[in-house]
Every structure is written in C-alpha cells, then in structure tokens.
Amino acid sequence: MKKHLLKILALGLVGSMAFAATGPDTYVQMTFGEVDSLDPAQAYDTASGAILENIYETLYTYKGESITEYEPVLATDYSISDDGKTYTFKLRRDVLFHSGNRMTCRDVEYSIERLLVTNPGDSAGWFYAESLIGYDGVNAKDYFGDNPSQADLDKYWEAIDNSVQCVDDYTVQFHLIKKDPSFFVKLMYTASSILDSKYAIENGEWSGTKKDWYDWAGKDLRDGFLHTHDAGTGAYKLVKWDGKDVIAERFIGYWDYANKPQMKTVIIKVVDEEATRIQALKAGDADRITVNNRATLDTQIRGMANAKVIESDKWLGAAASAVFFNQKIAAQDNPMIGSGQLDGNGIPADFFKDVNVRKAFAYSFDQDAIINDLYLGKAVPLTMALPPSFLGYDPNIPIYNLDMDKAEEHFKKAYGGKLWETGFTMTIAYNSGNTTRQTVAEILKANIEALNPKFKINVKAMPWPQFLAAYKNGQLPALVLGWGADYADPDNFIYVFYHSNGYFAKKVGYANPEMDKLIEEARSITDPAKRAELYSKVGYLAYEDVPVLPLPRPTGWMVLAKNVYTKGAPAGMDVYNNPMRSGSFLWKDIIKK
C-alpha cells in the first residue's frame, strides 16, 4: 500500500512539473479589480471596458495607437450635416451577432435608445443624453422626481425616440439637440456598443417600445440578463463570467474572420495579490500581468527569463489629475478647517478664494520631488489638466515648480498681509493607500510649514468611505482628484476641471466668466485648429488663475510573457497601446511567436 502511495505521489509530482505555459492559442491575463458589469449600458469602469471592447463593437473605433484617427467597424461610412446636428451612418451588411442574428439598423436604434432610457446614475449614459436629448443628462425618473406628469413623460420619450432613427435597414441617423464636436468620439465608448435587440428582448430586457420604457428608466442593470450574458458582434464571444474571471472564445461567425484572430481562448483572471501574479508569470501561467508600481518592475520583473517589460515615454494614458483648491469649503462641523476663521487656528471657508493663496501653494509644490520620488523619474509635468495626446494640449504653457521666495511673496500678499501675520491651520486628507495623494499632502506640508512657524498643515489618512463622504460634502480644503477620459475629446477634461458648471470645478466653487466663455465657444465649434487655439488660451488663463495645479503624468508600462506581441504595433515596439482602450490593445490583435 505504502509503495502504491509513493508511486502515485511521484507520478503526481512529475505530472505537475510537466505543466506547460499557456499554450499557443490561449491568452491568459492576470489583473486585479473585478469587472463590474458586462452590460454596456451599465459598465463605467476599465475592468469591464477591457472585456466589452472585445465582445461588443461600436460603429467606429480608434485606429491603432491613435486617438485622433478612426476606422469604421460596424459602420462603413458616415456624414455630418452642415449644421453639425445630424450624423448619418451607413452600416456594414454582413454582420452577425453571437446568437446568429443579423445586425440591422433596428439594433443600432435599440442599443442607443436603451442607453438613453435606462441611463442609471452610475453609468456613462449621461454624456450621450447631454448630446441627444438634454435633460441635464439624467434619466426620466431622476429628472422628474416622484410625480411626473404624463405630458412630461411623453415629451421625454419623444426626445429619445427622435434622437436615433432608421432611414432604412442599413442607414441610421442621430439627431443632436445642439452642435457637439465630441459626439463622434463619444460613439466609440463601449456604452454605445451595438447589441442584439432581438436576443435581448427575448430574454427579458426592455421591449424597445414606449410601452415599458418608464419602468426601465434609471434601473440598475445589474439585475438584468445582459449583466452576465453577451449580445455582441465582437471577435470574441463570452463563454462565462462568474463574477470574477472571464472566459471568452474566438467567434467563428465574426464579420472580419478573414483576419482570423490567433488566440482561440482568452482568460482574464482576477488575481488580487501581486506576488501571486508575478510568480504565475514566472511559472509560465500568465501572458500578461498587472504590476502596480515601477519599483517592482526593477526589482522583480526585469531579468526574468520568460517575461518582458514594455514601456514608452509616449504612454501617458488618457487621464489627468490635479491638486484642487476648494474655494467654498463646507464650514459646518468640519474639523479640517479648525476654527473656521483666519486666526491662526483654522482657515475660513473661502480661504482659497484669494488667488495669492493658490499661487503660494503652487510655488510651494515640488514637481521634481513627485517625479523623482513617486515615479522614479519616469513622468512628465503637465502644463494643463489635459492628457498631452489630446487636441488642444499646449506644451509651451509654463508650469509651477518649487520656488520658496515666490511662495513667501504670495503668502505675504494674501489677505492684505494678514495671513502672514496670523498664520493658519488646516488639514489635508488622503484616502489610505493612495500614495500619490499622500505624497502631495506631505510635500505641501513640509514646504509650507518651513516658510513660517505660524503655518500648520495636518496630514490625515482616511478610509475610502469616509474620504468619499468628506469629498462629497465639500469638507476637504485641498485635495487631489483625477479624471479618466470617457471619450477622446478635450472637452471631457477642460469642462470638468475649469468650467464653473463642470463636475470638479463646481464642486470646489471655482468660477471665472472669462474661462467659461472660452470653454463654451470651444465646445460649440468643430474646427480642430480653432478649438486647439481656444484650449491653449484656457491653459494660459489657468496658469494665471491657478484653479487647480496639474500633477505630473507617469509614463506607462506593460508586463508580458516574452512571446506575446500584437499586430499593428508601431515600429520598434512589440505591442501597441491605445490610451482610450481599457485593455491597451484588442485580443484579436494578439500574436504569440
């Protein structure tokens, strides 16, 4: 018996030694952070986007690494009316859904209308609604509250119904409520993926008619069929998502199957522990893993026999973050502003209204320290709160960097010299674990306190829920906020950061009429050169007015198995990386050599 046991054990060991790498036609990616939903109208996070962009398709998409060049996918051609309010798309005729149903204009109409009908609060529906129907970008239930009149609802439904129309089976028209230069790129976001209307309706999703539209308004789509099922046309179809890992397979009926994807099976695994991901890469069980910080690359990945680190100074992502100075801090029960007065023991609620205070803080901020300490030298400073690859980014605008003399000069000017006399006490909070926010807070504390013994900044770590609540209630005096692009248009950043009605600016009480005018003009015209000029003006004005202090952008990297490449990689690179793609590249472009 013992002998037998030993034999079995030995066999088991040999068996486990022989386990191979992931195989020539299987791609395994290990990442952290789960998919939130596989319903395109609900998903608004990168983990979900990275799956959706492969199992669903949009009318047009980004070409290779570019965010300014596009290629047709489910459409073949498009035109824009002279007044910029009607977009007409010719659709591809030979497209099959994963169910076997053929795609027609009806599906496009259904997909976009469904997005506008449901538009749950935590989805991307708002920016489609803003272009197509107005209503502040919110769904009917949230817009009208508890007792809407029938007339109001009829009007809302009509707006949805008129916004997308089929000219014939293969021609679709979008009618905008006003000119919107970013509408075309909005259609490339996964939320506007085209789904199989017949299959969705058969399985209990919205009927596509007026009859039950209001029942679906604002609905949490995570209860629905499409949350876990796929109704797409993509090169890959979903085999299973179990709330954690995703398994997908090459779709044989894909309209572009002539360019057959090499990977037959794709597995996206959620592996929360970085050490585990690294060991899996080492053991040959992963083709790509997520590595969170640069130091790990140098200490653990480089030099690994079967792995490679791909990086580029051009990979700056489609995101921007900045330090915000809150000009209307919530004063009630807020320990972060101490006494709430300019008496040395606190700060008033409008402490940052004085531009000198903002400038003093900006000059106390050490960009180089952030670049060197936090990003090990691999980062570039931003001249404005806009990703450098976007239209309108102006690299010539000056940036604020550490200058203690100028900081002192502005602190002395602030509040007619009173601030320098009395000093101040305030708290800068960050959410525990967020090293960027922590570093920013500590740098500001160190430099500002060194200027004047009466200046006191407390740095406080808070758990995420508490931090979020304080943020929402406007209690944070100065904070770091980041924005990831929804669509590749500068307006998606500039409006948010600088316009008095923009999400962030509004939150921190920043309003500058001159700024608003520039931004409004830029979002109402389509000429790229003219828009770029306006955005450059915005950048210069922001430098003068310092509503926010843009933070440096770290350059990106990818950790892959040695034999993984993609089609369409730029010269000298193994893979392409499009900042607007949640997964950097598409699965159908993966090649193993």
Add this chain to the structure above:
Amino acid sequence: MTTFIVRRLLQLPIVLLAISLLIFGMMQFLTPEQRAATYAKSEQQAKNLDLIIRQYNLDQGFLVQYSTWLKQVLRGNLGYSKQSHEPVVTTIRKRLPVSAELALYMFFPTLLFGVWMGTMAAIHRDRFVDQAVRVFAIIGWSLPTFVLAIWMLAVFYGYFKLFGIGRADDRIMVEFAKGTLKAYTGMITIDGILNGRWDVTLSALKRLVMPVATYTIVASAQIMRVLRSSMLDVLNSDYVRTARAKGLPERVVNLKHARRNAIIPVVTIAGLMFAFMLEGVFFIEIIFNIPGLGQWAVPAAIQLDFPAVIGIALLTGLVVSIANLAVDILYGIIDPRISFQ
C-alpha cells in the same frame, strides 16, 4: 439526545436574528455617503452619489431599512453584493463549496498532525522530541500565514514550477465554464470523480498541496500545544498510574487510556477551527488565488459591502452554531460522563 439536538436547532433562528440586528445597529453609525462608498470606487463615479443613495434607500431610517431587509430575507433574497457583482445568495452558493473543499482537505492533516505531534511531545516529555515539537509549535504559531504562503509560492511554484495556483488547469476550468464538465458539487476533486475524469481530480489535488501544507504548519501548532498539556495532565492522573501498575504496555496506556481523555479539549478547538476555516483562511485564498468565501468576505468588509457583510455574518453564525452542536454531541460520545439532560 434527540430532544437536545432539536432544542438547539430551534434556537438557531433567534441567534441569526440577533446577529442581523447587531450588524444593522452598527451600520447606523455610518452616514449614507459612507455606505454608498461601496458603489463608487472613484470620485468620477461618485458624480451621482445622491442618486445612488436614493436608489439603494441608504438614507432611510433604521426600522425602514431593517424591515425592508428582513422581508427580502424571508423571500430568500440577501441582496446584491457589489463586491462580487451578483446576488449574495449566488456568491455564497458558488464560493461555499470552494471553501468547504479547502477546509476538508486542510482539516484532517492539521488535526492528525497536531494530535500526533502533541502526543509524541507529551510522551517524551522534556526529551529531544518534546523540545523539537515545541520549537516547531512556536515557529508555526508565530509565523504569519501570508509570509509562509508567499514563501511556498515563490519556492515551489515560481522557482520549481510545481503544483500551480487556482483550482485546476485553465483547460479544465474552460471545460467547466462551457459545461462539458458538470459541476455537480462545486468541489472539483469530487466533481472530477463524478465526471469520470481522474485528470480533473488530480489537477485539483495538485493545487491543494501548497494551501494545505501552509495551513497545516500554521494551525497544527495550536492543537499540538493543547493536546500536549492535556495529555500531560492525564498522564499524571491516578487511573493512568493504575493502568501502568497493572502492567499494561506503555503504548496501550498512552494511546488507549490517556489519549482518549486528553482529546476532549482538542475537540472544542477542532470544531471551532473547522467553522472558522470556512472563512478564516483569507490569506491562503488570496495568495493561492482560490475563490473561496474569505477572498470575498474580507474585501467586502473593507468596502462596507453591506449585503455581503450581513450575509457572511449570518453564514458564520450558522456554521459556528452547527459546529458547536457537533462538538457537544462528540463530547457525549467521547466522554460517557456527559449527559444531554
């Protein structure tokens, strides 16, 4: 005995109700915004926090929320877990077999190893074997689980490419996903046999080696120490001296007479160990990437994923109550002096 068991089982719903009230009470200390944090992972998503609060009734009073929740529970609905992106009941149904399988394979080696080492230490008191066992116990007891787990992972998996992580080969997991392999029990080692596929069972067993070894080293220390000290007490008792005086061989005295009595405290520990193993092996599940309850419960608690937290608490209450009951019944079997009246 039957009356005893029935009475204990009837107490269960009351225990669970108390647990739910307690947790609900504690949740009232959090503001609606803080509770909504589980739905917003970034400030960008917090854009519509008010809508989220309204959608999930997070701003309602204690009684309204509790009665709403209770009505749902009575219909078999524990709510939606934001952490697992699906209903809580679905997640428990999926993850419980995973944790149970892991617990089963960890439980017996840990228990047997602990009992054997503890016995050896007591019998050879103050001699080399005893010292060695005690050193091992101290190391096992004080070594953080995740340190040992990462070390195992790096050496056996990363370097020697042995065993593997997760539950089975990717190839097999794809077959389960497609339905060509049926998940009868959710325990892959058993499902492999039921599907008539030994390769599946072997693949799953291979992946259990590292987690089981890690847990055995860490957890058997406690059993070892308890058994050693209770065994020493028993070995010094009158009846053992009598047995020796009667001329019984040392082996019979130790293993038949002494150990049976010494094992009573171990039963208590083992029962609780099994109960908490279902969720208490968080680090092992995280590091070896095993999608069990712990891997869901801990992040859910940190994220204030309320439906998940309360679902887990109820499950824990249920398991601990049942484990306690089992321990009490076992007492009666081991020790005839204990009566259930």
